[in-house]
Amino acid sequence: DQQVKQNSPSLSVQEGRISILNCDYTNSMFDYFLWYKKYPAEGPTFLISISSIKDKNEDGRFTVFLNKSAKHLSLHIVPSQPGDSAVYFCAASAAGANSKLTFGKGITLSVRP
């Protein structure tokens, strides 16, 4: 049972435009959400996170939106740059002792020059 779903395996966007990466979850106990970025042959790196008490968190070109009622979050990248081309993983966690992260399958973003 996949608790974190990234249903679109890939996304291609023109440089300078907005990239919107979507993520859905099914576990209502999740209350903290993270996005990781991964380049080939490297480990994932933390990008941005959001707590369930918020509906938006912004960091430079990256904004994450959370819709708890829909169990949906999205990552917006504006403007998109070729260096943003990578695999993006959505992850979720439930607060509690020894809580773990549950990851989605990832979305490959390609930003065309």
Added chain:
Amino acid sequence: DAGITQSPRHKVTETGTPVTLRCHQTENHRYMYWYRQDPGHGLRLIHYSYGVKDTDKGEVSDGYSVSRSKTEDFLLTLESATSSQTSVYFCAISWTSGPGYYNEQFFGPGTRLTVL
């Protein structure tokens, strides 16, 4: 960057042989994790540790064992490697977890393991 190293970075082995992967951290983080990444599956948790000698299973723990005798080292052992264990393995660390805390993890560079 968090001080996390993994060794070896690449390994080719034969079916049935034992394999040990090492994760070493210099951050003194309490929590350590082993994941595998496979096409179409994303990152899946194999085992994790919440302190020295304290470990627990993740979602894909069959065929794997772990040990943590020191804060800085977390070992992943494949007792008898199979071709289905061909994958990229990532170690991760986090400072804390538990009520009121959230689990931001930092990842190592990965180990690419091929089982022939």
